[in-house]
Amino acid sequence: MPLNCGIVGLPNVGKSTIFSALTSAKAEAANYPFCTIDPNVGIVPLPDKRLDRLCEIFKPRRKVPAVVEFVDIAGLVRGASKGEGLGNQFLSHIREVGMIAHVVRCFDDPDIIHVAGKVDPADDIDVIHTELALADLDSIDRRLDKLNRQLKVQDPNLKKDTEKEIAVLQKVRPALQEGKPAFTVDLEPEEIEFARRSFLMTMKKELFVCNVDESGVHGNKYVDIVKEIAEKQGSEAVVICGKFEAELADIEDPAERAEFLAGIGLEAPGLASLAHAAYRLLGLRTFFTAGEDECRAWTILAGDKAPAAAGVIHTDFEKGFIKAEVYHYDDLIQYGSEAAVRAAGKMRQEGREYVVQDGDIMFFKFNV
Known part of the structure; x- marks a missing residue:
């Protein structure tokens, strides 16, 4: 499984703004759909107070943090699974990441166009889930066609494995037909491994990112909706003000950054929570090497x-x-x-x- 996180969502929900703040590399941003066509990739240092403390103790010549790779993927729209809005190209980028950071617009602003004409987090999430499910349905149908042809010419000793995979895909297929993600289907560990052979996007772990305005950093009615959806599917939701985080990323002085954070009642940037949540949901863990030459955080799988x-x-x-x-x-x-x-x-x-x-x-x- 790739150890990176794809930032997805509808157009104009703030994906590129958040990505730019994460990486301090300014992705193109504009007030219209499909501004981002090619996926931008950013390597983001993972804030870790343990590494900071190790450096205080060992006083090394060099400090090297763990990192998380984020991929900024262009906005999906209703019909993307059928090619709408360059959908096929964008969907292929999602298949290549290890997990999804689903950015959801959780603010009102008449000056920023919403593709559906209204702010409705539940509907926005449903659009993305439906398009990914329909694209997965197409993948499963093509995979089933191939497997059924294999059964006719396959060595009898290999048929049992193929038949098991067919049974799993047929178990998942009805949910996808209804626009529901594959992860909503109750599968045994062995069945999950068979399902993964089809590289289903809706099998990936999903983290919700509530993009709010300055008045919503401590939550609002839209955030409550997203958190309820996240809880129901056993996921997580983090709250970020993309505009605020982008401004904060431009401040280099630590004291000025702390003052800026305190101004809206935050102790740490929201992006730190996003990076840590992505790292954790990817199943990543950290061990350290420490000495006078270098203190470094290394990434492994749990x-x-x-x-x-x-x-x-x-x-x-x-x-x-x-x-x-x-x-x-x-x-x-x-x-x-x-x-x-x-x-x-x-x-x-x-x-x-x-x-x-x-x-x-x-x-x-x-x-x-």
């Missing part, structure tokens, strides 16, 4: 074992993995120094089967 974590640093570390010296960030904070952690017996040696925990600080021993 459940990765020590050799895989070593391989993130360098493939040779994984190939020649011997063991890992491990202690946790919380232990470092409790005891105050690496030497004190070691003296307290909290530093340990772990082998190939160790499942790396979020917040581990690691040193790898290897031989090549």
Whole structure:
């Protein structure tokens, strides 16, 4: 699965403004549909107070944060699954990302055109879900046609696997016909793996991004609607004022940024919440390496074992993995120094089967 997040939504909901604020790279933005045609890609540093604290303790020459990749995808419209509004091109971009950040307009402004002529978050979400579901339905029908042809000429030993996949797709198909996402279908773990072979967009995790104006940073009636929808589908919703975040991104002085945030009653930018939510929903976790030369946050998948974590640093570390010296960030904070952690017996040696925990600080021993 790709480890990136696609920013999607209807035209003029603020996707490009939010993307620009995230990356401090100004994506083209305009008050009309289809301004963004080619997907913009941005690598966004992940704010992490743990890494900041490690730098205070070790005073390294270099600090390297974890990152999240965001892709700004042009706005979808009703009929996109049939090619409306360059829909086929945009849908292909969504297929290539690991999860979806669904931006929903949650503000009133007569000067900014809404493609449907009115602000209605529930309807906007339904339009996107329906178009993705119909596009997935087309993918499933093509996949079923191929699988049914395979059954006629396939080795009998392979037919059972093909028949299982056909059964799963036929189970998912009715929901897609009704415009419902594939994730709403109750599937067993094995069935989910079969469904993923069709690269269904509506199987992807979805994070809702409520784009508000300055008066809505602490919520409004539109935000309440989106949060209710998110809760029903077991997802999350974050609230962001895209215009405000874009202005904040242009401020370099930390004190001035803090003053700007305090002016509307916020302790941290909304984009930090977005980056952390995307990182978490992608199933990503962080371990650290720390020393005088460098303090760095490394990204792994939840459940990765020590050799895989070593391989993130360098493939040779994984190939020649011997063991890992491990202690946790919380232990470092409790005891105050690496030497004190070691003296307290909290530093340990772990082998190939160790499942790396979020917040581990690691040193790898290897031989090549």
